[in-house]
Amino acid sequence: MGQRQRLPERTAANRLVVVVRAARAEDYPPVLDTMVEAGVRSVELTLTTPGTFEALPGLLERYGDTADIGVGTVTRPDEVDAAADRRAHYLVTPVSDPAVVDRALERGIPIVPGGLTPTELGSTWVRGVPAVKVFPAGQVGPGYLKDLRGPFPDLQAIPSGGVDLESARAWLAAGAAAISVGGPLLGDALRGGDRAALAERTRRFVEVCVEGGAA
Numbered sequence: 001m002g003q004r005q006r007l008p009e010r011t012a013a014n015r016l017v018v019v020v021r022a023a024r025a026e027d028y029p030p031v032l033d034t035m036v037e038a039g040v041r042s043v044e045l046t047l048t049t050p051g052t053f054e055a056l057p058g059l060l061e062r063y064g065d066t067a068d069i070g071v072g073t074v075t076r077p078d079e080v081d082a083a084a085d086r087r088a089h090y091l092v093t094p095v096s097d098p099a100v101v102d103r104a105l106e107r108g109i110p111i112v113p114g115g116l117t118p119t120e121l122g123s124t125w126v127r128g129v130p131a132v133k134v135f136p137a138g139q140v141g142p143g144y145l146k147d148l149r150g151p152f153p154d155l156q157a158i159p160s161g162g163v164d165l166e167s168a169r170a171w172l173a174a175g176a177a178a179i180s181v182g183g184p185l186l187g188d189a190l191r192g193g194d195r196a197a198l199a200e201r202t203r204r205f206v207e208v209c210v211e212g213g214a215a
Contacts, residue, residue: 004111005130007156008068008089011042011178016209017092017158018202019044019072019182022190025051028059031186034195036067038202044072044092044180047079056086064089074111077103084109091179092160094135096120101127112158116140122152131156131177138162142174151174168208179209 002075010132011017020038022028025045045052045059045089052071060069071083072092077099083091084107091104096115101124104111113124134140137159145157159171160180168179185205189198 004128005105007110007112007130007177008042008070011068011070011090013176014039014041014206014210015162015176015203016040016174017042017044017178017180018205019046019071019180019186019205020049020186021046021182022049022191025049025055027190028055030044030195031189031198032059032063032067034189035185035202036063038199039206040202041098042068042071042178043080047071047073047075053082053086055203056083056088060087060089074100076100080104080107080109080111092099092133094133096124098123098127099128105129114160118148118151121148121155121157125152125155131158132159133180134159136161137171138167141169142167142176145174145176165204165208168205172209173210181205 068089070090071088074091074093080103090110092112093100094114096113101113110130112131112133114135115121125132134157138161148155156177157179158180159176163179163181164184171179187193187199
């Protein structure tokens with residue numbers, strides 16, 4: 001293993017990654033405008049959203065000076081290349097695939113690989129990634145992180161899937177590097193929902209994550 005990667009600075013500092021899974025890439029900007037204004041500093045744009053790669057350069061130009069823009073649901077090495085070529089700030093995967101992780105390490109782009117079992121999470125952590133994604137986190141709960149740190153005392157974990165505001169506090173108090181959240185923060189925003197309500201939900205999550213789970 002070479003030198004361990006680091007999470008992008010704004011992602012590490014704010015401890016909140018918002019996963020935006022839209023019906024189409026054209027839906028990103030209005031929602032990102034609201035969230036970034038309300039304090040979000042890290043956004044994961046998923047490849048299950050058609051047009052994400054095509055939209056990425058423009059989104060980086062629009063938001064990249066204020067927020068880290070990552071690409072998620074990366075499952076193949078060629079997707080790593082496409083994201084790196086377009087200068088995404090980081091990558092997220094839902095799986096523990098050494099080929100995908102190693103390509104990201106070769107390209108010098110931080111990657112957060114997903115997994116649930118100790119074997120899955122440990123196998124990618126030792127390769128030098130900055131953090132691993134516990135997914136789906138709602139199936140295990142914050143106490144799982146303490147158990148993982150027995151064999152992996154330095155493990156940096158980001159829970160994803162089933163994380164709401166209450167469990168975000170618990171995960172951060174348990175030592176999570178950050179939390180990854182989608183629906184509980186976004187609500188109906190991608191379906192034309194109230195932007196003021198989105199801004200309020202965003203501010204609550206930002207406050208909790210910057211405090212790091214403090215009461």
